[in-house]
Amino acid sequence: MTPAGRPLLTVLLPAFDAEPTLGVCLSSLLRQTEPRWRCVLVDDGSRDGTLAVARAVAARDPRLEVVATPHRGLVAALATGLGRCVTPFVARMDADDVMHPERLAAQLAALMASPTLAAVGCHVRLFPRTHGMRAYERWLNAIDSPARVRAEAFVECPIAHPTLMVRTPVLRALGYRDAGWPEDYDLVLRLLAAGHEVGVVPRPLLAWRDRPARLSRTHPRYALARFTACKAAFLAAGFLARTDRYILWGHGGTGRALRRALAAHGKRPSHVVEVHPGRLGQRIHGAEVVGVDALPTLARRPVVVSVAGEGPRREIRAFMGRFGFHETRDFVCAA
Numbered sequence: 001m002t003p004a005g006r007p008l009l010t011v012l013l014p015a016f017d018a019e020p021t022l023g024v025c026l027s028s029l030l031r032q033t034e035p036r037w038r039c040v041l042v043d044d045g046s047r048d049g050t051l052a053v054a055r056a057v058a059a060r061d062p063r064l065e066v067v068a069t070p071h072r073g074l075v076a077a078l079a080t081g082l083g084r085c086v087t088p089f090v091a092r093m094d095a096d097d098v099m100h101p102e103r104l105a106a107q108l109a110a111l112m113a114s115p116t117l118a119a120v121g122c123h124v125r126l127f128p129r130t131h132g133m134r135a136y137e138r139w140l141n142a143i144d145s146p147a148r149v150r151a152e153a154f155v156e157c158p159i160a161h162p163t164l165m166v167r168t169p170v171l172r173a174l175g176y177r178d179a180g181w182p183e184d185y186d187l188v189l190r191l192l193a194a195g196h197e198v199g200v201v202p203r204p205l206l207a208w209r210d211r212p213a214r215l216s217r218t219h220p221r222y223a224l225a226r227f228t229a230c231k232a233a234f235l236a237a238g239f240l241a242r243t244d245r246y247i248l249w250g251h252g253g254t255g256r257a258l259r260r261a262l263a264a265h266g267k268r269p270s271h272v273v274e275v276h277p278g279r280l281g282q283r284i285h286g287a288e289v290v291g292v293d294a295l296p297t298l299a300r301r302p303v304v305v306s307v308a309g310e311g312p313r314r315e316i317r318a319f320m321g322r323f324g325f326h327e328t329r330d331f332v333c334a335a
Contacts, residue, residue, distance in 0.1 A: 007063070009089035009108060009165065011039040014077035018095035019049040021209065026057045026064070028098045034105035037091075038063045042081040045071025050095070075183050078176040085172075091165040096209040103205035107165040110201050117146070118196035119166040121159035122205040133210055139310060144202040151327050153192055154231050154334035155313070157185040163206045164188075170196060181230035182222050189234045225257070231334055232261030239332050240267050240302055247295070247303045249273040249316065251284060254335055255306035259285070262304075270301060296323045303331035 011029060015022055029039060041064060043051045051068055058064040069080055082090070089111060091104060103122065110120045123141040126133050136156070143149055143158050152158040161184030174190050176183050191198055220226070240246055240262070248255055248269040259269060269287040273295055274280065282289045290298070303325065305316050313333050325331050 005036050007038040007087050008036040009034075009038075009091050009104065010085040010087045010168075011037055011091045011093050011104075012078065012081045012085060013039055013041045013093045013095060014044055014074055014081060015041060015046065015050050015054065015095035016044040016071065016074075016077070017046050017048050017050060019046070019053055021096040022050055022053045023057075024098055025093070025095050026054075028101075029093070030057075030061060031101045032099065032104045033101050034108055037104055038065065038087065039093075040065050040067060040081045040084045041095075042067045042069060042077040044069060044073065044077040073178075075176050075178045078183070082171065082176065085168055088168055089165055090168050090171050092162050094162040094209075097162050098207040098209075100203075100205040100207075102203075103163075104165075106201045106203060106205060107163075110199060111165060111167065114199065116197050117199045118170045119159075119164055119191060120199040120201060121149075121163040121165075122201040123203055124160045124163060124206045124208040125204045126208050126210050128210065130210060135310075141202075141204065144200050146197040146199050149198045149200060150192055151333070153189060154235065154332050156227075156335065157182065157188055159188050159198060159200070160206065160208055161187070162208060166191075178221075179230070179233075180221065181226040185227065185230055189230065193234060193238050228257050228261045232258060232265060232267075235304065235332070235334065236262060236265035236267050239304075239328075240265075243301065244268065245270040245301055247271045247273060247298065247301050248287065249295075249303055249305040249331075250307040251289075252306075252308070254308050258304065258306045258334055269304075271298060273303075292319065300330065305331055305333045306335060307333070308335050 041054050043054060054066045058066050067080060107120050107122060111117055126137045140160060143152055149158045179186050244266050246267060246269055248259055251272050272284050272287045272289045273292060274289050275292060279289045280291050307313055307316060320331055
């Protein structure tokens with residue numbers, strides 16, 4: 001029990017060398033309008049004053065539990081913290097981000113109002129504001145429903161992991177794992193593969209810090225090739241599970257990389273759809289190159305659309321809809 005009453009959710013907060021940002025992060029937690037939380041902060045063997053900052057805040061607020069471990073990496077820290085989560089819900093948070101005061105209240109309300117949702121994210125505001133990340137922020141914040149989460153799942157991770165709130169039994173059943181690619185993307189794809197619905201509170205309730213030292217910029221697990229390998233593994237086990245042949249729309253850099261990754265799982269294109277007339281009739285690794293107009297006449301094999309850019313994907317989705325192709329059943333976009 002706490003002064004706020006019986007806790008309903010646990011904020012799972014790993015931290016490593018986060019002294020410069022942790023104080024602001026925890027201040028945003030203490031300002032939440034939803035008071036029925038506890039926080040498990042796992043210090044992953046920090047070399048700076050992270051542990052001292054955490055313990056100072058915990059001395060003032062008993063809802064914060066600090067766990068100190070040797071440095072073993074993010075996945076191990078998450079697993080350690082998850083083992084101490086006993087509330088009905090778990091909310092993720094990173095030590096360099098800042099929560100809107102209503103974040104926990106809004107996400108908790110969404111999950112309690114919709115029993116079919118296993119998890120819910122929210123929109124973000126990246127900071128500091130850099131031109132290169134605004135397109136990603138815009139794409140992420142256009143995802144506003146479980147249907148859009150599922151449709152965009154193979155374009156990029158459709159939920160910013162520090163925004164995720166999950167029902168604890170679901171998260172415990174899946175856990176965190178190191179599969180050689182981003183653990184957050186892996187978790188979201190496993191949630192969807194298991195048939196769970198993941199929703200979104202369409203409000204920017206997390207200030208998501210973009211900094212050069214972020215793991216997503218520095219660790220090999222987050223390299224572009226590892227994202228592609230992750231997508232290919234889940235496509236092969238799910239969307240392409242019943243066939244070894246598929247139709248690939250797009251053979252630029254994105255399409256070539258995905259084709260190679262899928263080939264490692266025994267999945268090869270029977271046809272490649274291209275918009276350049278000079279390539280029609282050619283063969284790419286045994287696959288016939290055909291134009292867009294030929295697509296409705298081909299055998300209804302699953303179609304993987306591997307085209308970069310929101311605008312081109314929007315046009316392709318409209319085309320597929322006109323010819324009766326249903327997204328996530330007949331085709332997926334995998335940029």
